[in-house]
Amino acid sequence: MLKKITVFILLVLLTGFLVGCWSREEITQIAIILGTGVDWTADGRIRLTVQIAKPGSFAGGAEGGGKGREPASWAVSAEGKSIEEAERYLAMRVPRDIYWGHCITLVIGEEMAKKGTRIVTSFFLRDREPRETMWVMVAKGEAKDVLETHSNLEKTSAQAAGLLERMKTGYSVQLREFAEMLASKGVQPVVTRVEVKEAGVTPGSEQEKKSPAHKQVEITGVGVFKEDKLIGWLDAEKTRGLMWLKGEPMEGVITVPSPGEPDKEVSILIRRGKTKIVPKYDGKSLRFDVKIDMEGDMVEQQSLEDLAKPEKIKFLESGMAEEIKRRCNLALKKAQKEYAVDIFGFGNAFHRKYKKEWRELKDRWDDVFRQAEVNITVAARVRVIGLSTKRADVPEK
Amino acid sequence: MIGFRKPIRAKTLGRGSQKSQGNIEGGALSSVSLKNLVLSPDLETNLRQIKTILDRCSDVVYREFVFAQNEEIRLALIYTDGLADKVQVSDQIMKALALEVAMAAPGQEITKARALEFIKQRGLCIHQIKETNKVEDIIDAILSGDTVLLVDGHATAIINGARGFETRSISDPEAEPTVRGSRESFIESLRVNTSLIRRKIKSPNLKIESMKLGEVTATDVAIAYIEGIANDKLVAEVKNRLGRIKVDAILESGYLEELIEDNPFSPFPTVNHTEKPDRVAAMLLEGRVAIVVDGTPFVLTVPNLFIEYLQAPEDYYERFIFATAVRVIRFLSMIISLVLPSLYIAVVSFHHEIFPTTLLLNVAAQREAVPFPVFIEVMIMEMTFEILREAGIRLPRPIGQAVSIVGALVIGEAAVRAGLVAAATVIVVAFTGIASFTFAYSASIAFRLLRFTLMVLSATLGLFGLVSGLAIIAIHLCTLRSFGVPYLSPLVPTIGADLKDVILRAPWWAMFSRPRLIARQEQIRLEQGLKPSPPETRPKGKG
Amino acid sequence: MIVLLILLFAGIILFEVPGLVKKKMWRELAAFLAYLLIGMALSIPQVLGVKLPNPTKAIEALIKPISELLK
Amino acid sequence: MLEQGKIDSKQAIMLMLSTILPTAILTVPAVTAKSARQDSWMSIMIATTVGLLIARLVVVLGLRFPGKTLFEYAEEILGKVPGKIVGLLYIWLFFLYIGSGVIREYGVFMVTAIMPDTPIIVFHIVGVAVVAYMVRNGLEVLSRFNQLTIPTTGLLAIVFILSTKDMKLARLLPVFDAGPLPIVKGSVAPAMWLGEIVTFAMIIPYLIRPREAHRVATLSILLCSFFLTMSILEALLIFGPNVTGHWIFPAFNAVRVVSIANFLERLESVIMVIFMLGGFVKLGVFYYAAVLGSAQWLGLKDYRPLVLPVGVILVALSIPLWGENIVEVLHFIGQVYAPFALIVLEVGIPLLLLIVSLTKGKGGESDA
Structure with missing residues (x-):
């Protein structure tokens, strides 16, 4: 028995002292990366920009509050032939171990995206530290500029961008979804587009008034890819159409003309919806019937009429359906005619229904898709009209 | 021996x-x-x-x-x-x-x-x-x-027989205070103690056999059990183990405990002790054997199961829903007191990905100025806590209070302000310390010891070390027996009927049988169908 | 490394052998030593960096037609 | 008898669950999804059928020779020398082989996914040391430890439910895309894993109620294939067939994706703990079978002296036996060892034993 215990103690000691501490990285020894960006430089190298959190300015509680809005991040870049090489060069500049585990955003510069994104994604998918759930974005311009901004509301711009994506204000893509789209022949990738734009000011801050206007990251649509190369953009309006055609997420706001006063608008907030794509193929011609079911709440009206009447709601619903259809068609036309890529996943829908035919068509799918006929039918419903029936601020007639 | x-x-x-x-x-x-x-x-x-x-x-x-x-x-x-x-x-x-x-x-x-x-x-x-x-x-x-x-x-x-020496009067239990339940506790005199038990169980089947142990001290020792409920083999085994003892002195029941244990090298106690007569009575009624030793207010009970440390006497006096909830908390505290510091070490120095981003940044910010690696930091804090705790027990009561206040102030507040320790570490250590007081003291000693081993393991191998250490502890617990009863029963091996009194404390009207592995087979505690229900016709009252 | 390994073997022998000798379990002792020898034969060359023939290759050859099929 | 402990049927089911599942969840989804893609669940169905047949085979054999393990009745059926050869095959090519494979898989998993800077041998040695302690204490402790840790498998189900948010059923469509061949190919690996139920032959004699062995084996296989299907589906529904086949540990990646309310996320450590505890038991079962088998093979009175030497052998085998690098390991598991073990050790020899014992009329009448 005594022997058993000695052996146990010996084992613990052995593991304790001989083993050493290989994988140990104290939290104070790591540089926590919150956002990263990849650019293709003019001389054909990869420039990796990382936004590193400065832990000192994250202190919570009483002490932290006093420091105010001191920038909480540090953006630093390095160049190399590959991302890993660039990271090694970065390591010569950053005095701590570079730690990817909490990287929130991956921004791909415009040039890099045009060159091909598969060069970029490999590292982030293969390495164990970066997560599959990081948000992928394409910068209009250079990724470096995006990372060098800082946010007014959040501590760092990377966190701000991540929150913007999480709220699904645009079409948000996680790295894993990007990889899935890249790996599938039935759909071409789209990725959120971000731009650096002037944002509001912090009132009362003297410093802020003197310095040039504050720059911040903004989501402005999506970038359209063919395979892994960026070939064009969709603006925010068409992005909504794209999202509705893809079937997720459906939330959004549209305005339709008021039934009685066509020059005034009524805003409808779309709460939920469903998209169904039904391919029809007879060997030659290809047709897709897209059915979109939408449900929204009326949230605002400019006109003075009383909209709380069944026939008026009917009218609103048809207007809503029209508007949705118009936007979807805009996105569709752009993709079909201008870019000739299937960014909607029509190919996957086709694959699900016509297994055999898919095998022949899959390698020239984008061409096939280009000629496909798409019929969009929208069924829209308004469920809720807010807290008032008639407008409360209009006098009785 | x-x-x-x-x-x-x-x-x-x-x-x-x-x-x-x-x-x-x-x-x-x-x-x-x-x-x-x-x-x-x-x-x-x-x-x-x-x-x-x-x-x-x-x-x-x-x-x-x-x-x-x-x-x-x-x-x-x-x-x-x-x-x-x-x-x-x-x-x-x-x-x-x-x-x-x-x-x-x-x-x-x-x-x-x-x-x-x-x-x-x-x-x-x-x-x-x-x-x-x-x-x-x-x-x-x-x-x-x-x-x-x-x-x-x-x-x-x-x-x-005209003995008449001075004894302490029966007082409140000091080591096991309860809010509800009997306030008596055992004292140093054997006779008084057996009388306390006898007063709870007025059955001729309650047998109290006595013997003298210790060659020099000739201490009176009594074995109490209820014939017909306690397993005969168990009683024989207890007598046998006590009979083997040949030592010069028995000054406390702890002496006996060490001499009759199943596995003397285990950090876990396999003999339970209590100073509450009602608890002993409950143990006897479950088929256990109690050993009363003259000169100590602590009565031993065997066999001892691991889950006993999670059960407080109050559980059986309070309403069962509340008792169950409290047991869940006790169970969680037990886990916390064992693993929290090691988990903290493992996460802070190996697995940063476990933290949500904001929390990671927060902890990183706190640790920015701390000069030690987290393992050393936690070790220092744990040691300080243990020293304070020990000092609190040893010091005369009025000073003890002062020491704990000064300790808490100096170590908690000043150390964080001076940047020697991160606030998170203080929280972790303090929380662990408090959690370790929610369950029985003798088990918490074992857990405290193991905590340090686990800390070493997780400082070297991270979560892998921690889980390996926990696995060894679990295996060890699986091998343990107390007087032939598997230590972890009725959890493992699972005995369905006995699970009514582990994490869950079933209402009294649902606990029909005595524990299977301890009492004799097929022991019925009470009749089925005692669940109270409102009368079918309401009495006609006013209003 | 090799020192550690030898220490480990010494530890194992110290742990098991006295009990076996005491109980006069000679057959068990022989089996124990035989297995330990196999263990040594497998581990010491690895530590020294000597490559041993791998039974895997034999299985691989045996099963080749099926593995081709599975590719 | 060498082993005094007895276990009841529930414990046996749980033990078999841990004998098959831990590495299966880790490795099988990738191997199967590579060839069967979105139809992987059909592969599991085929594998389950095979597994059930093997389970039946093993139990029928075991019940014909009550109180005897595979090693003992092999000698009785085939005669001394051929029986010994069969025993040798099982010790070295099955129990020790898979045992070292389990160690290696966990080592690889820890090194690639959790702690890349630590030498893999450290995980091997620590793991084997922990398990050796368990094995030395016998079957009862093994099954109790398993009983204690198996509830963590329930966490897998919880994780599955948590990740439904990211799942899309459409990723499983179209069904039966590439025809039957890839599905059959994809079923070899899971069939081999489910066929590890052969180990049950070492445990049947120690059941408190051996009559229930059929029920135990069948239920174990069904539960295993349920969990296996779940883990494959989880990965497929989250990543789709294109990406799933390219992960090394799809179940692990799937868990990384879970994120509920910005707080309940980054659950991979939970999964790592489950995998580790399961791995301890799985290794324990094969380790125990190897040790007990060797003791019976050599006719010893006690198996415990063999525990430590076998541990050394397991660690020593774990590195060279399964290939120099992870690519070789994966290739070997999926394309070499799985078909070999399935055909020879899991189906071939038990079937041979049964046929010979039937023709020679050896062994008691089984109740099946």
Whole structure:
């Protein structure tokens, strides 16, 4: 028995002292990366920009509050032939171990995206530290500029961008979804587009008034890819159409003309919806019937009429359906005619229904898709009209 | 165990007897010769013999006097001052014999030959008397507080059970305070303790067997169990293990605990102890055996299961839903007290990905200025906590309070302000410390020890080390048995019916049977269908 | 490394052998030593960097037609 | 008898669950999804059928020779020398082989996914040391430890439910895309894993109620394939067939994706703990079978002296036996060892034993 215990103690000691501490990285020894960006430089190298959190300015509680809005991040870049090489060069500049585990955003510069994104994604998918759930974005311009901004509301711009994506204000893509789209022949990738734009000011801050206007990251649509190369953009309006055609997420706001006063608008907030794509193929011609079911709440009206009447709601619903259809068609036309890529996943829908035919068509799918006929039918419903029936601020007639 | 204790005992006794018993006939008086000594009819010889044995025991009183009826009958009373009840000795023995003995029968003279018989039957006003002719028994009786009466001309002594020594009064349980439930606790006197148990269980089946253990101390030990509920094999095993013990002293039940354990090298106690009579009664009713030791308020109960440490007596007195909720909390605290610091070390120095981003940044910010690696930091804090805790127990009560306040202030506040420790570390250590007080103290000692081992493991191998360490602890717990009962039962091996009283505390009307592995088979605790329900017709009240 | 390994083997022998000798379990002792020898034969060359023939290759050859099929 | 402990049927089911599942969840989804893609669940169905047949085979054999393990009745059926050879095959090519494979898989998993800077041998040695302690204490402790840790498998189900948010049923469509061949190919690996139920032959004699062995084996296989299907589906529904086949540990990646309310996320450590505890038991079962088998093979009175030497052998085998690098390991598991073990050790020899025992009329009448 005594022997058993000695052996146990010996084992613990052995593991304790001989083993050493290989994988140990104290939290104070790591540089926590919150956002990263990849650019293709003019001389054909990869420039990796990382936004590193400065832990000192994250202190919570009483002490932290006093420091105010001191920038909480540090953006630093390095160049190399590959991302890993660039990271090694970065390591010569950053005095701590570079730690990817909490990287929130991956921004791909415009040039890099045009060159091909598969060069970029490999590292982030293969390495164990970066997560599959990081948000992928394409910068209009250079990724470096995006990372060098800082946010007014959040501590760092990377966190701000991540929150913007999480709220699904645009079409948000996680790295894993990007990889899935890249790996599938039935759909071409789209990725959120971000731009650096002037944002509001912090009132009362003297410093802020003197310095040039504050720059911040903004989501402005999506970038359209063919395979892994960026070939064009969709603006925010068409992005909504794209999202509705893809079937997720459906939330959004549209305005339709008021039934009685066509020059005034009524805003409808779309709460939920469903998209169904039904391919029809007879060997030659290809047709897709897209059915979109939408449900929204009326949230605002400019006109003075009383909209709380069944026939008026009917009218609103048809207007809503029209508007949705118009936007979807805009996105569709752009993709079909201008870019000739299937960014909607029509190919996957086709694959699900016509297994055999898919095998022949899959390698020239984008061409096939280009000629496909798409019929969009929208069924829209308004469920809720807010807290008032008639407008409360209009006098009785 | 017994092997190496024996020579020590022989040596001490031998040395003692050589000095004091040099002049006695037949050489040194050893324990063996004491065993064979018997009384002689001559009072003088007897007294001399006893005085030699109890040489230099100034607390032993020898009182020689003569019988009231017949002055030829000489008597001697021997007792230990302080242990015998003086009132009883003077009123019921001395006064009765020396002054007030009634006439046996008119005109009938009490002769020397009839003296013993007469005194026994009519002279003494004591409830409990015993006759003996062995010197050993006499010595034993004197030292236990009984009063020995020697009668001239008779080789038999009368032992009067007139003990009356000072004992502490029954007070609140200090180590196991409860909000609801009996406030009695055991005290140092064996008799009082057995009476406390007997008062709870008024059944003839409650058996209390006693024995004396300890060669020098001759401590009274009683084994209590309920016949018909306790497993006979278990009772036999307990007696067997106690019978094997040959040590010089039993000063506390802890001595016994170490001598009868199943696995002496385990950090986990496999014998439970309590100072609450109601708890002992409950244990006995579940089929356990209790061992009461004179001189300590802690009563041992066996077999001991791991889950007992999660059960508090109050659980059974409070409403069952609340009791269950509290048990869940206790269970969580147990896990926290074992793993939280090691988990913290592992996460902060290996697995940063576990933290949500904001929390990671927060912790990183706190640790920015801390000069030590997190392992050293947690170790220092844990050690400080342990030192404070120990100091709190050892110090006189008024100072203890001050120490804890100063400790908390200095270490908590100042160390964080000075940037020596991160606030998160203080939170982790303090929380662990508090969590370790939610369940039984003896288990929390084991957990505290293991906590440090786990900290070393997780500082070297991260979560892998932590999980490996936990696995070893789990395996060890699986191998443990307490008096033949698997330590982790009824959890593992799972006994469905007994799970009613593990994390869950089922209502009393649902706990039909006694624990399967402890009590005899198929023991029914109460009848089924006792679940109370409102009467079918409501009584017509006002309003 | 090799020192550690030898220490480990010494530890194992110290742990098991006295008990076996005490109980006079000679057959068990022989089996124990045989297995330990196999263990040594497998581990010491690895520590020294010597490559041993691998039974894997034999299985691979045996199963080749099926593995081709599975590709 | 060498082993005094007895276990009940519930414990046996749980033990078999841990014998098959831990590495299966880790490795099988990738191997199967590579060839069967979105139809992987059909592969599991096929594998389950095979597994059930093997289970039946093993139990029928075991019940014909009550109180005897595979090693003992192999000798009885085939005669001394051929029986010994069969025993040798099982010790070295099955129990020790898979045992070292389990160690290697966990080592690889820890090194690639959790702690890349630590030498893999450290995980091997520590793991084997922990398990050796368990094995030395016998079957009862093994199954109790398993009983204690198996509830963590329930966490897998919880994780599955948590990740439904990211799942899309459409990723499983179209069904039966590439025809039957890839599905059959994809079923070899899971069939081999489910066929590890052969180990049950070492445990049947120690059941408190051997009559229930059929039920135990069948239930174990069904439960295993349920969990296996779940883990494959989880990965497929989150990543789709294109990506799933390219992960090394799809179940692990799937868990990384879970994110509920910005707080309940980054659950991979939970999964690592489950994998580790399961791995300890799985290794324990094969380790125990190897040790007990060797003791029976050599006719010893006690198996415990063999525990430590076998541990050394397991560690020593774990590195060279399964290939120099992870690519070789994966290739070997999926394309070499799985078909070999399935055909020879899990189906071939038990079937041979049964046929011979039937023709020679050896062994008691089984109740099946």
